Amino acid sequence: MRIDILAVIPEMLEGPLNNSIIKKAQESGTATIKIHSLRNYSDNKHNRIDDYAYSAGAGMVLRVEPVYKAISDLKSQRTYDEIIYTSPDGEVFNQQQANQLSTYDNIIILCGHYKGIDQRIRDHLITKEISIGDYVLTGGELAAAIITDSVIRLLPGAMGDETSALTDSFQDGLLAPPVYTRPADFNGWKVPDVLLSGNDAAVEEWKMQQALERTKKLRPDLLDDLDQNN
Ligand code: ADE
Known part of the structure; x- marks a missing residue:
């Protein structure tokens, strides 16, 4: 382009x-x-x-x-x-x-x-x-x-991880879920257990639920837009 x-x-x-x-x-x-x-x-x-x-x-x-x-x-x-x-x-x-x-x-x-x-x-x-x-x-x-x-940044090949532009906030109409990196425990501030569980299905479900909750709390207008478009 x-x-x-x-x-x-x-x-x-x-x-x-x-x-x-x-x-x-x-x-x-x-x-x-x-x-x-x-x-x-x-x-x-x-x-x-x-x-x-x-x-x-x-x-x-x-x-x-x-x-x-x-x-x-x-x-x-x-x-x-x-x-x-x-x-x-x-x-x-x-x-x-x-x-x-x-x-x-x-x-x-x-x-x-x-x-x-x-x-x-x-x-x-x-x-x-x-x-x-x-x-x-x-x-x-x-x-x-x-x-x-x-x-x-949306062009194929522009980002190292090809899938990451698709998981952006707004790309599916919702805010993105939170992300964490090591350490799993920083002075008692813990990464949610599910992310350490190795259970991919449970992780996906948690992410979707977090995305929904964050959107409801921070940008409820986006949920109205989703309702109107579906
Ligand atoms: N030029 C000045 N203000 C602007 C805005 N909000 N968006 C785009 N172009 C602008």
Whole structure:
């Protein structure tokens, strides 16, 4: 899978996307992530990519031309399944959307700009708007990093243990059960006996019951969603 990210501040993406599992996925060829600076597509000599809004007091707005140039350049090289814009106005991101995006070959993510982007970009170039939650960030770069991280880790081969992405919280609509490692007893804080029993069926049953209990206590809304979908 290939993800092209168009950013005003590319430096904000470089750290998050160049470490651990996401770095390895790129090194192994499972994923290609290209971060593009929108300033490289500026058509004016000061590399300005924003301009005053037509309405007074609205602040600086990302201009159409550099975004159009960047997207046209990418589209001339390959076909894109989705051109995403990160914005608090978008559909709120969740695991189902991450799963869906992970099935695509190529996507573009345009990072939002703090005072907005010219509406014509949204009307004519963007195919999907995504919000990472009901709060406002300074720009869309961190949102793009979060979307990219959650999608890339789902790709076959991205994680060492092929099954672990499937046992994530949310993947079956429930929170994940707790996990433990050695020692079995730390100053009297004990690992539940069932996990030491060697009885696989009992362990599976315990995990499912824990997942249900935790979800009921911490995120009862997820159980309502499950009821509605079944
Ligand atoms: N840009 C600013 N706030 C955002 C949010 N909550 N989600 C996605 N992009 C954003």
